[in-house]
Amino acid sequence: MASDLLRLTVLGSATPYPSVDNPCSGYLVSGGDTRVWMDAGSGTLAQLQRYVRLDELDAIWISHLHADHSADLLTAYYGALFADVRLTAPIRLYGPRGIADRLAHFLTNTATRCPVESAFDVRELHDGHEARVGALTLTSRAVAHGIPAFALRVEAAGRTLVYSGDTAPCANLTRLADGCDVLLCEADSAQRLPESERVHHTPEDAGETAHSAGAGRLIVTHVGRALTPEQAVARAAARFGGPVDHATPGTTFSVG
Numbered sequence: 001m002a003s004d005l006l007r008l009t010v011l012g013s014a015t016p017y018p019s020v021d022n023p024c025s026g027y028l029v030s031g032g033d034t035r036v037w038m039d040a041g042s043g044t045l046a047q048l049q050r051y052v053r054l055d056e057l058d059a060i061w062i063s064h065l066h067a068d069h070s071a072d073l074l075t076a077y078y079g080a081l082f083a084d085v086r087l088t089a090p091i092r093l094y095g096p097r098g099i100a101d102r103l104a105h106f107l108t109n110t111a112t113r114c115p116v117e118s119a120f121d122v123r124e125l126h127d128g129h130e131a132r133v134g135a136l137t138l139t140s141r142a143v144a145h146g147i148p149a150f151a152l153r154v155e156a157a158g159r160t161l162v163y164s165g166d167t168a169p170c171a172n173l174t175r176l177a178d179g180c181d182v183l184l185c186e187a188d189s190a191q192r193l194p195e196s197e198r199v200h201h202t203p204e205d206a207g208e209t210a211h212s213a214g215a216g217r218l219i220v221t222h223v224g225r226a227l228t229p230e231q232a233v234a235r236a237a238a239r240f241g242g243p244v245d246h247a248t249p250g251t252t253f254s255v256g
Contacts, residue, residue, distance in 0.1 A: 006031045006136075006159040006255040008184065011047040013221040013247040015188055016068050018043040022249050024068040025222055027163070027184070031156035034058050034134030038152065038163060045072040045079070047249065054085045059133045060120070061140075062095035063165030064149035065102055070095070073103060073120075080119035093120035094131065094138070096148040125150050127172070141176045143167035146199045151176050159256030162215070166222065168198035169205045177213035181256040184247065185209055186222035187232045200224075203232040207239025215240075216256075221247035 007030045012023025024041025028051055035052050037044075037060045048054075054076060062070050073093075079085050093099070100122045107114035116122070123131070127142035129150075139153040145166045151173050154161045162177040164185040177183050188200035201209065203220060210218040218240050223232040229246040237244040245253070 006154065006156045006161060006181075007252055008161055008182065008219075008255060009051060009252040010221070010247045010249050011044040012041055012249050013223070014041075014043075014068075015222045015224060016066075023047055024071070026069075026072070027247075028052065029136070029154055029161065031154075031159075032135035034136050034156075036061055036133060036136060036138070036154075038154075039063055039069045039165070040072040040076065041068045042071045045076055054079050054091065055087050057091055058136075059092040059094060059131075059138075061138065061152060062093070062099065063152070063163070064145060064147060065096055065099060066147070066166065069166065070099075074106060077103065077107060077114075077116060077119045087119070090117060090119055090121040092123060092133070094123050094125055094129075094140070096150065097124045097126075099124065139176065141172040143173050144170040144199065153177070153180065161255045162213075164201070164206075164209075166200060169201060169209055174209055174212050177209065177215055179214050181216045182219060182253065183210045183213060183215040183217070184219045184221055187220040187227070187236060188222050188224040190224055190226035203227070203235035204239050206232075207236035207244070210236075210240045210242065215242065217243045217245070219245045219247050219253065 009028040011026035014022040023043025026044025027038040129140040137155040160180040162180040185206040187203040
């Protein structure tokens, strides 16, 4: 059945701030009846509601705490507790160490710490973290972004999606993506920087990571403002022989 397929829906892929027609990084990953909001960049909560309510989510997974990947958690907190959403339990939230205190620091307006745990059941990530969420198996690996950051492998019914988060090319990402059906990989940088300064992929890097991992398909996302999506796809395709697409907002990809 179509509902049993592993699917990736792009809520937004802009960086480092949303454009008029493209929110920042955020995706809905679905498999069977399981739904995970993967990164919560600015503007993605609005788009998420086209497909699922907050109280219908099984989990939220956050790659790192830069605002273009996590800012909509703040308004999700208000939605979860003070609006028309009716949670039967806090939403499971996977994210880097310290995520609860970061959210509470922003949301607290009095001497009493904001009870973010009333909205989110926080589970801190570490390198090699594994979790089962409904029909999905989630495996996280630490990646190279200059701050605590993670990539994610999602597996369901023999199909595999890997998301780079934000990172320079690194061995952990290539290993995590080994043999995956789809690699969703950032391509932020227009030019390759010196090794010591690299915290992102270029489109060529994305193609090379997909090739090295033996991915079946590459979707470039988080394309920097110095590039067009068409340029990013063409440059990545020069280094990867499989299908290459852009993470255009509103697009749903079947995995496998």
